[in-house]
Amino acid sequence: MGRLVGLAARNLARxxxxxxxTLAALAVGVMAVVGVRGFLNGLQGMLIGGVAxxxxxxxLVHRTGYLQSMESNPLTPNILLTPDLLARLRAVPxxxxxxxxxxxxxxxxxxxxxxxxxxxxVDESQEPTVCPRRREYLAEGDWLQPGxxxxxxxxxxxxxxxxxxxxxxxxxxGDAEGVMNAVDVTVRGFxxxxxxxxxxxxxxxxxxxxELLRLEGRATEIALGVTDLSDVExxxxxxxxxxxxxxxxxTWKDVATTVRDVQATQNAALDLITxxxxxxxxxxxxxxxxxxxxxxxxxxxxxxxxxTRRRQILGLFLWEALxxxxxxxxxxxxxxxxxxxxxxxxxxxxxxxxxxxxxxxxPVIHVVFxxxxxxxxxxxxxxxxxxxAWKAAGLRPxxxxxxx
Amino acid sequence: xPLIQLKDxxxxxxxxxxxxxxxxxxxxxxxxxxxxxxxxxxxxxxxTLLNIIGCLDRLTRGSYKLEDQEVGQTDFDxxxxxxxxxxxxxxxxxxxxxxxxxxxxxxxxxxxxSKPEPRKVIRERARQVAEDxxxxxxxxxxxxxxxxxxxxxxxxxxxxxxxxxxxxxxxxTANLDSVTSNQIIDLMLKLNADKGVTFLFSTxxxxxxxxARRVLSISDGKVSEGANDSH
Numbered sequence: 231m232g233r234l235v236g237l238a239a240r241n242l243a244r245x246x247x248x249x250x251x252t253l254a255a256l257a258v259g260v261m262a263v264v265g266v267r268g269f270l271n272g273l274q275g276m277l278i279g280g281v282a283x284x285x286x287x288x289x290l291v292h293r294t295g296y297l298q299s300m301e302s303n304p305l306t307p308n309i310l311l312t313p314d315l316l317a318r319l320r321a322v323p324x325x326x327x328x329x330x331x332x333x334x335x336x337x338x339x340x341x342x343x344x345x346x347x348x349x350x351x352v353d354e355s356q357e358p359t360v361c362p363r364r365r366e367y368l369a370e371g372d373w374l375q376p377g378x379x380x381x382x383x384x385x386x387x388x389x390x391x392x393x394x395x396x397x398x399x400x401x402x403x404g405d406a407e408g409v410m411n412a413v414d415v416t417v418r419g420f421x422x423x424x425x426x427x428x429x430x431x432x433x434x435x436x437x438x439x440x441e442l443l444r445l446e447g448r449a450t451e452i453a454l455g456v457t458d459l460s461d462v463e464x465x466x467x468x469x470x471x472x473x474x475x476x477x478x479x480x481t482w483k484d485v486a487t488t489v490r491d492v493q494a495t496q497n498a499a500l501d502l503i504t505x506x507x508x509x510x511x512x513x514x515x516x517x518x519x520x521x522x523x524x525x526x527x528x529x530x531x532x533x534x535x536x537x538t539r540r541r542q543i544l545g546l547f548l549w550e551a552l553x554x555x556x557x558x559x560x561x562x563x564x565x566x567x568x569x570x571x572x573x574x575x576x577x578x579x580x581x582x583x584x585x586x587x588x589x590x591x592x593p594v595i596h597v598v599f600x601x602x603x604x605x606x607x608x609x610x611x612x613x614x615x616x617x618x619a620w621k622a623a624g625l626r627p628x629x630x631x632x633x634x
Numbered sequence: 635x636p637l638i639q640l641k642d643x644x645x646x647x648x649x650x651x652x653x654x655x656x657x658x659x660x661x662x663x664x665x666x667x668x669x670x671x672x673x674x675x676x677x678x679x680x681x682t683l684l685n686i687i688g689c690l691d692r693l694t695r696g697s698y699k700l701e702d703q704e705v706g707q708t709d710f711d712x713x714x715x716x717x718x719x720x721x722x723x724x725x726x727x728x729x730x731x732x733x734x735x736x737x738x739x740x741x742x743x744x745x746x747x748s749k750p751e752p753r754k755v756i757r758e759r760a761r762q763v764a765e766d767x768x769x770x771x772x773x774x775x776x777x778x779x780x781x782x783x784x785x786x787x788x789x790x791x792x793x794x795x796x797x798x799x800x801x802x803x804x805x806x807t808a809n810l811d812s813v814t815s816n817q818i819i820d821l822m823l824k825l826n827a828d829k830g831v832t833f834l835f836s837t838x839x840x841x842x843x844x845x846a847r848r849v850l851s852i853s854d855g856k857v858s859e860g861a862n863d864s865h
Contacts, residue, residue: 233745240733532729535690536743536792537718539711627690631725 234542238549241522249554252518256558257565259507260603263500264566268595269578270500274493276591277582278459281489282482284363285428287329287453288462290480291319291473296450297480304334305406308448309477316452318472324457324465327359330449332439336403338383338432340417343391347432349401351439354380360455364421364433369587371395371419374435380418385586386429393417401432405444413442422586429586508606512614515554519547519618530622531630540623547619548612555611556604563600570595635702636663637799637832638687643696643706645682645855656682658855659696664834666799669826671835671843673860674852680836681804683852687834688721688802689713701799718743722793724803728785730777730792737773740764740791763791767821783814790821794831803835807842819845 242249282288293307309315311330319328331352338347354374358365365373374380381399393399395417402412415434423429440446456465462481470479483490523530530543570593577590645657656679664670674680685691686698689705692713698706705716717723730739741760744750764773767787777785786806793801803822807815819842825831835842843849851860 233742237731237733244733528727528729529731532725532731533742533746534714535688535717535723535729536746537714538746539714539748542746628685631690631729 234546235549238546238553241526241546241550242553245522248518248521252514252554253558253561255514256511256554256607257562259511260559260562260607261565261569263504263507264563264595264600264603265569265593266500266503267599268566268570268593269573269591270496271595272574272578272591272593273580274496275594276589277489277492278482279363280589281486282459282462283361284367285361286482286486287360288456288459288482289325289454289465289469290482290485291452291454291469292450292478292480294476294478297478297485300450305332305443305445305450308332308406308445308450309452311447311449311452315473319452319454319469322454322465322468322472324461324468325454326457327356327455329353329356329360329453329455330436331357331451331453332436332443332445332449333451334403334439334443336401336442338387338391339400339402340391340393340397344402345387345390346430347387347401348428348430349403349439349442350431350433351436351442352433354435356455357453360453362455367421367423368419369422371417373419374433375418378418379413379415379435379438381415382419382421382433383417384423384429384431385420386423387432388417388420395419399432401434401438401442403442405442409444411442411444413438504603504606508610511558511607512610515551515611516614516618518554519551519615520621522550523547523618523622526622527625527630527633530625531627531633534625534627535631543625544619544623547622548615551611551615551619552608555608559604559607562607563603567595567600636699637666637668637701638834639663639697639699640687641697643686643698644694645679645686645691646694656855657686657693660852660855660857662850662857664800664832666832667826667830668848669823669833669846670848670850671837671846672850672852672857673837673843678852679855680852683857684802684804684834684836687800688723689716718747719796720799722796722798722801724786724789724793724801724806726805726808728777728782728789728809730785730788732777735774735776736764736769736780736788736791737761739777739788740795743792743796760791760795763795764788766825767791767794781814782810783817786810786814786818787821790818790825794825798831800832800834803833803837805837805839806835807837807839812841815839815841 293309296307316328319325329352331350333350336347336349337344355376358373369385374382383393397417399415399417400412401415402410404410415438456462466479466481573593577592579588580591581588640660640662643657643660646653646655660683672680672683686693693706696706697704700720731742737760740763741756744756761773764770767790769784769787769791772780772784807818810818822833823845826833837843849860851858
């Protein structure tokens with residue numbers, strides 16, 4: 231076999247220009263796929279980070295049935311926040327912070343201006359640990375200070391009511407029985423929205439939310455921070471075992487289905503692009519090898535005459551294809567890696583739909599993906615070589631030797 | 635026991651819609667150590683006969699025994715083994731592998747065997763054979779760096795490296811000038827005389843024919859014992 235491998239390598243070097251062109255085509259294709267994958271990884275990382283570490287939180291605990299009824303009845307069933315429950319949640323391996331929340335809709339009013347608002351009442355000290363990006367999204371002012379009646383408003387809603395830093399903001403909502411109530415808070419900061427729905431957000435301390443909704447000591451959900459975002463499913467399962475059947479535990483993926491669907495759609499689109507690239511590139515390899523077979527008919531006849539077996543001829547051309555595939559794809563993967571690294575130095579600024587401000591995308595590529603691309607190219611090249619190789623191996627010595 | 639024995643060998647093939655009867659009942663045998671020439675006009679069936687004897691093609695009917703083994707209807711892979719172990723080929727156009735140097739071309743038939751000998755043994759033998767045919771100083775040259783005569787010497791070395799029972803040479807001097815042709819013929823005569831290599835030629839070249847110890851004539855698909863005027 232070693233002899234065939236060496237011979238295959240020399241055959242590739244025989245027509246350098248053609249081999250280099252084929253390699254270049256393959257390399258450019260793989261580089262493009264790796265580059266796009268790197269960019270998508272960065273984009274998806276930004277979206278996922280925004281959701282899992284910016285608004286929703288990695289793992290969420292609700293009363294069983296809450297997620298089904300939250301649209302019609304966002305305040306029940308709710309959770310009684312006992313010290314024992316919170317302590318048990320904090321003790322779960324992989325959990326870094328526990329932030330009870332109330333999420334509800336209401337009216338926000340500054341002076342004579344009143345607008346509809348989506349209000350989150352959060353534990354002001356725990357929330358930045360559960361969702362560290364909340365501070366990153368702060369466009370102006372400060373995050374909630376413990377013990378103070380502050381609010382952080384979305385930039386758009388703040389503009390809508392003409393709220394400036396230090397303004398008194400009245401929040402009005404109905405409690406669990408539908409009885410209206412109101413609380414006053416001071417606007418402390420303004421946050422940029424990472425998505426459309428956050429443009430109308432107002433974040434207040436949990437205790438002000440409990441006061442507004444007359445739900446002292448209660449929350450509608452508990453958000454949990456995790457040590458490793460890629461490990462959320464394992465944390466979810468451990469938490470579910472700790473809290474028991476009266477609760478349902480979800481990850482951000484279970485709740486933010488839109489992000490998951492967007493991610494799946496993007497991945498499917500990239501797979502399709504990859505497939506098309508690969509098909510075109512592999513047709514190039516098949517063409518290169520077919521030309522090579524046609525040029526070497528007599529040589530193949532000589533090899534057959536001196537006793538080379540058909541499967542060795544087949545192997546020779548498959549090796550040539552494999553080498554082209556592996557070399558071209560490796561070159562392309564390395565170039566793609568270089569492009570991704572280059573873009574990652576400064577990042578790519580992009581404003582996602584619905585977001586208030588452009589966000590920085592840091593493209594990232596994983597070695598596993600590059601190895602998979604090389605393996606895919608090699609396998610594809612071998613498949614592309616089957617017909618030319620079969621054609622070469624199927625030659626009869628007499629016919630091949632008679633070729634001009 | 636003859637080295638090769640053909641009995642009532644027929645070869646037919648299709649040319650368009652016509653059946654061409656290239657060999658029409660050939661009976662012939664060649665003994666070990668012979669230096670035999672097959673002559674005949676173009677289209678007489680010389681090449682077809684050599685292809686059958688060289689196991690490059692299969693006969694339509696009849697019997698062909700090589701070293702008492704029936705090979706006329708053997709399958710493709712077995713024929714490849716027979717060619718590799720028992721037959722050496724020298725072609726009119728040399729037919730060297732252009733990406734391999736002289737030594738690599740010579741050792742190629744040994745390396746493609748399913749159970750090759752150790753690489754060192756093969757290399758040593760290839761070097762020896764290359765020296766025997768006068769290529770000692772150019773063993774690392776590629777075919778395109780060699781003259782026509784040198785290329786044919788490489789082909790001869792490649793044909794001999796497996797110690798075949800029979801060497802078939804199809805018009806081996808057709809592409810060489812007269813001086814080089816004579817050198818090549820002398821080399822083959824020497825190998826025949828010194829090492830007992832059996833040669834079977836197909837040629838039009840009277841310079842080859844005059845050295846042959848036996849001449850077979852082929853005409854219209856039939857072989858007859860021919861006279862060699864020079865002997």
